[in-house]
Amino acid sequence: MQKERLIPLIVAAALFMENMDATVIATSLPAIAADIGTSPLTLKLAITSYLLSLAVFIPASGWAADRFGARTVFSAAIAVFMVGSIGCALAHSINDFVAARILQGLGGAMMTPVGRLVLLRSIDKAALVGAMAWMTVPALIGPVIGPPLGGFITTYFSWHWIFLINIPIGLAGIFFAQRYIDPIRSENPERLDVYGLVLAGVGLAGIAFGLSVAGLGLLPWPVVTALIVVGCGSMLLYLRHARRTASPVLDFSLMRLTTLRASLTGGFLFRLGIGALPFLLPLLMQIGFGLSPFQSGLVTFASSAGAMGMKPLAARIIRTFGFRRIMTINALVSSVFLAACALFTPATPLLLIMIILLVGGFFRSLQFTAINTVAYAEVQTPQMSRATTLVSVGQQLAISAGVAVGAFSVEATMALRHSPALGADDFAPAFVVVAVLTALSAFSFWRMPDDAGSEISGRKAIDISSRKGEVSAVSSTATKKAVEETQDARDQRLG
Template identity: 65%
Template sequence: MRRDRIVPLIIAVALFMENMDSTVIATSLPAIATDIGTNPLALKLAVTSYLLSLAVFIPASGWTADRFGARTVFSAAIAVFMIGSIGCALSSSLTDFVIARIVQGMGGAMMTPVGRMVLVRTIDRRELIGAMAWVSTPALIGPVLGPPIGGFITTYASWHWIFLINIPMGVLGIVLALRFIPDVRADERERFDLVGMVLAGLGIAGVAFGLSVLGLNFLPLWIVVALVVGGACFIVAYLAHARRIANPVLDLTLFRLPTFFSSVVGGFIFRLGLGALPFLLPLMLQIGFGMTPFQSGLVTFATALGAFGMKWATTWILRAYGFRNVMTINAVVSAVFLGVCAFFTAETPIWVMLLLLFVGGFFRSLQFTSINTLAYAEVDPQRAGRATSLVSVAQQLAISSGVAVGAMAVEFTLHLRGGTTFDAADFPPAFLAVAVVSGLSVFFFARLAPDAGAEMSARPSLVAAEPQEKRAS
C-alpha cells in the first residue's frame, strides 16, 4: 500500500480510540454516575478534565516530536492512553475517574497533533485533503460503533468494560507505528519554552476548569471565580511572554495567515456549539425520554454514520465549490441541524430522529474536514509542528467549553423553572443556545478570499490564476 495511504490509516488507529472513547462514555454517563455515587451532570468533570488535559499538554507535542522523533512520541502516547483507560475501568469514585481521564488526556495530547504533523510534513499539499479523509474515515468507525457498543455493554454487562476495549486497539497501534511511521523530526533543535508552557497551561486550565464546574456546587463560588480570573491573567501573561522570545510554545504569529486565522477562530466557535452535542443528546434521550443506554446509543450513532458517508464526497465538493463557499453555507446548515434536536420529544418517531441526525452528521463532517485541512494552506512545513499544536489546543478547548456551555444551559433552565430533578423540558433551550453559538462561525468563514486553499482543493481555474494574482499583489 502507498505511504500516503498506510500512514494515515495507522494514525487513524489512535483517532479510532479517542473518538470511540468519547462517544462510549457519553452514552454511559448516567450508569457511571449511579455506580460511583454522583449525578450525571457532575460527570461532565470527567469529560472536561480529559479535554482540558489535552489542551494543557498539546502545546508540548510539536517540540517533543521534533526533539525525540514522531515515531517514538506517537507510540509512547498510545501507551499512556492505554494506562489511563485501565485507570478509568478501575475507578470507584468521581476523583479516581477524573484523575484517570487526565492521564488519558496526556496520551491523547500527543497522538492527534503528532499524527497530523507527520501528514503535513510527508504528504504533498494537493494530496492533503485525501490524506485527511483517509485519517478521518477509519476514525469515524469509532463514533459509529461507540454509542451502540457502549450502550450494549452498559445495559447488559458493566460500564467498566467500555474502557478496556481500548487495549487491543492500542497494542495494534503501537506495533504498526513502530514499523511504518517515519521518524520525522526537526533538522534544528529549538530550546523548549518551559515558561510559556507553564503560563499557557495554567491559563487554559484555570479558565476551562472554572467554567466546567460553574453551577455544579462542586466548589465554592469564590474559588470558581478565582479559577476563571486567574486563568485569564495567566493567558495575558503568556501573550506578553510570547512577544519577547523567538520560539514560543504556542506560535501566535501564525494567526497572521488569513486561512489559519479563519480556520482556527471560526473553527473554535463552530466546535463550541457542536462540542455539546455528544454530551447533551444521550442525557436527553435517557433522562428525558427514558431510553436505556443501548437504545440511546442506537439513536445517537446516526450522527457519526452520516459523518462517515460524507468523507467520500468531501474532495469533490471542495474542488467544485471552494473552501469559502462550502464553509460559509455549511456553517449555517450544520447549526440548523444542531438546533433541530431541541424539537425532539418522547413522541417523536425514532426514524425521524435517525434521519435528522444522519443528515446533520453528513454536513458537520464536511465542515470539520474543511476546517482541519484549510488551516495548513499557508503554513510552511518547518512550522507544521507549531501549527498542529496550536490547532489542536484550540479544537480541544472549544469542545471542552462547549460541554460546559451546554451543561450550564441545562442547569439554568432547571433553575428558572424551580425544579430539583432534570427532565425533558430542560434540554431544548440548551440545544438552541449551542446552535446559535455554532452558527456565529459563519462570519469568520465568509471573510476568506475566494481562492482560499485553491492549491489544496485543486480547483483548476483558481490554481492556474494563483501565481499571476500573487505576482500582481
C-alpha cells in the same frame, strides 16, 4: 497511494481510541464507583482530571515532535495511553483512578496534535483533503458511540473491559506506525520554553477545566469562576511572554495567516455549537424521552452514519466549490439541522429524528473536514508543529466551552420556567443557542479570499473581484509566484 491510505487510517484509529475512551465511561460511572468504593459524584471529578491533563500537556506536543521525531512521539503517546488504560482497569481506589486518568491524558495530549502532524508531514498537500476527511471520523463517532458502548460492556461484561479493549488497538497502532510512518524530525529543534509552558499549561488547564465543570453542579460556582479567572490571567501573562521569546510553545503569530485564523476563530464557534450536541442529545433522549442509554446511543448513532457517508465525497465537493463557499454556506446549513433538534418532542417519530441526525451528520462532517484542512493551507513545513499545537488547543477549548454553554442554557431554562425537575421542554432553548453560535462561524469563513486553500483543494485559480469592484485575470504562474512571495514575507515576519 498506499501511504496516502494507510497513514490516515493509522492516525484515525489511535484518535478514535482516545475520543471514544473520553466518553465511553459516562454510562459506567455507578458501576466503577461502587467497585472502587467512592461516589459517582466524586468519580466525575476524577474523570475531569483527564481534561486537565490534556490541557496541561498539549502545548508541549509540538516541541516534543520536533525534538524526538513525530513517529517516535506518536508511538510513545499510544504506549502511555495504553499504560494509563491498564491503570484504570486495575484501580482499586479513587486515587489510583485519578493517577491513571492523568496518565491517559498525557498520552492523549500528544496523540491528537502529533497524529495530525504525522499526517501533514507524510501526505502531499494535494491529497490532504481526502486524508483529513478520515481524521474527522474519531471526533464525530467517538462521543456518539461511547456512552452506549460503555453501557453495553458494563451490563454484559465488566467495566474493566472499557479500558482493556484499548490494548489491542494500541498495539496495532504502534506496529503500523513503526512500519509505515517515516521517522521525520526537525533538523534544528528549538529550545523548550519552560516558563511559557508553565504559564500556558496553567492557563489552559484553568479555562478548560473550569468550562468543563461549569453548569454540571460538580463544583461550587465561586470555585468554577476562580478557575476560569486564574486561567485567563495566566494566558494573558503568557501572551506577554510569547512576544519576547523566539520559540513560544503556543505561537499566536501564526494567526497572521488568513486561512489559519479563519479555521481557528470560525472553527471555535462551530465546534462550540456542535460540541454541545453529544452532551445535550443523550440527555434529551434518556431523561426527556425515557430511552435507555443503549437505545439513545442507537438513535444518535445516525449522525455518525451521516458523517461516514460524507467521506468519499468531501474532496470532490471542496474541489468543485472551494473552501470559502463551502464553509460559509455549510456552517449555516449545519446550524439549521442543529436548531431542528429543538423541535424534537416525545411524540416525534424516532425514524424522523434519525433522518434529521443522519443528514445533519453529513454536513457537520464536511465542515469539520474543511476546517481541519484549510488551517494548514498557508503553513510552511518548519511551522507545522507549532500550527498543529495551536489548532489542538483551540479544539480542546471549544469542546469544553460547548459543554458549558449547553449545560448553562439548560439550567437557565429550568430557572426561568421554575421547573422542579429536568424535562424534555428544557432542552429546546439550548439547541437554539448553540445553533446561533454555529451560524455565527460563517462570518469568519466568508472573510477568507475566494481562492483560499486552492493549492490543497485542487481547485483551479479563478478570476475574482476585489472589494473595490476591480476584476483582475491572473495566470496560474503569476498566482503561484505571488503566493510564494507572500509566504516568504510571512516567514520572515514570523522568523
